Amino acid sequence: EDKVVQSPLSLVVHEGDTVTLNCSYEVTNFRSLLWYKQEKKAPTFLFMLTSSGIEKKSGRLSSILDKKELSSILNITATQTGDSAIYLCAVAGTYKYIFGTGTRLKVLA
Amino acid sequence: GAVVSQHPSRVICKSGTSVKIECRSLDFQATTMFWYRQFPKQSLMLMATSNEGSKATYEQGVEKDKFLINHASLTLSTLTVTSAHPEDSSFYICSARTTGTRETQYFGPGTRLLVL
Numbered sequence: 001e002d003k004v005v006q007s008p009l010s011l012v013v014h015e016g017d018t019v020t021l022n023c024s025y026e027v028t029n030f031r032s033l034l035w036y037k038q039e040k041k042a043p044t045f046l047f048m049l050t051s052s053g054i055e056k057k058s059g060r061l062s063s064i065l066d067k068k069e070l071s072s073i074l075n076i077t078a079t080q081t082g083d084s085a086i087y088l089c090a091v092a093g094t095y096k097y098i099f100g101t102g103t104r105l106k107v108l109a
Numbered sequence: 110g111a112v113v114s115q116h117p118s119r120v121i122c123k124s125g126t127s128v129k130i131e132c133r134s135l136d137f138q139a140t141t142m143f144w145y146r147q148f149p150k151q152s153l154m155l156m157a158t159s160n161e162g163s164k165a166t167y168e169q170g171v172e173k174d175k176f177l178i179n180h181a182s183l184t185l186s187t188l189t190v191t192s193a194h195p196e197d198s199s200f201y202i203c204s205a206r207t208t209g210t211r212e213t214q215y216f217g218p219g220t221r222l223l224v225l
Contacts, residue, residue: 031212034213042202043153045213095166097143
């Protein structure tokens with residue numbers, strides 16, 4: 001059965017800290033891995049990863065995929081209170097996307 | 110990035126009535142759209158995959174007669190919750206899948222349904 005597992009489930013840090021969120025997967029016919037940020041409403045797209053070892057960056061956020069280890073990490077440096085959210089990892093299989101349970105990040109001022 | 114809209118953003122209805130939720134891809138054509146349901150503090154639960162011009166594919170445990178999905182055009186899919194009950198109260202989110210080599214999915218803003 002396809003599955004995506006995220007860790008940790010929740011995390012509390014202080015502003016300025018760096019965090020690393022993990023996503024591991026077992027999905028047949030892997031096509032891509034996506035990261036989303038969800039605040040109060042629907043998820044917003046962060047990154048799509050298809051190739052191993054190539055880092056994607058957007059400001060203080062970066063992500064990398066390791067197809068050998070079937071995993072990905074999402075790094076956030078110099079965290080801010082506005083980074084508080086649920087971060088969802090999803091893997092695109094043949095016909096649909098499989099979501100992890102998410103990591104709930106809280107950044108304290 | 111691509112934009113997906115959902116309407117209405119929130120709806121309150123009486124038990125026994127039907128509610129229709131629209132999902133539109135505004136700046137791209139989506140042959141495939143997905144409907145998710147999200148319970149408080151939980152991840153997204155895929156309800157069904159909607160393909161333009163054909164019947165939706167429902168996930169196990171989702172009643173197709175209760176959650177009617179229509180994907181009549183490349184930019185519009187609708188979810189109708191028929192004979193709604195309080196336990197149908199939830200946050201419903203649609204997403205649309207782009208095509209091509211950089212295929213990804215973009216989410217609508219969601220619809221909060223409250224059935225009294």
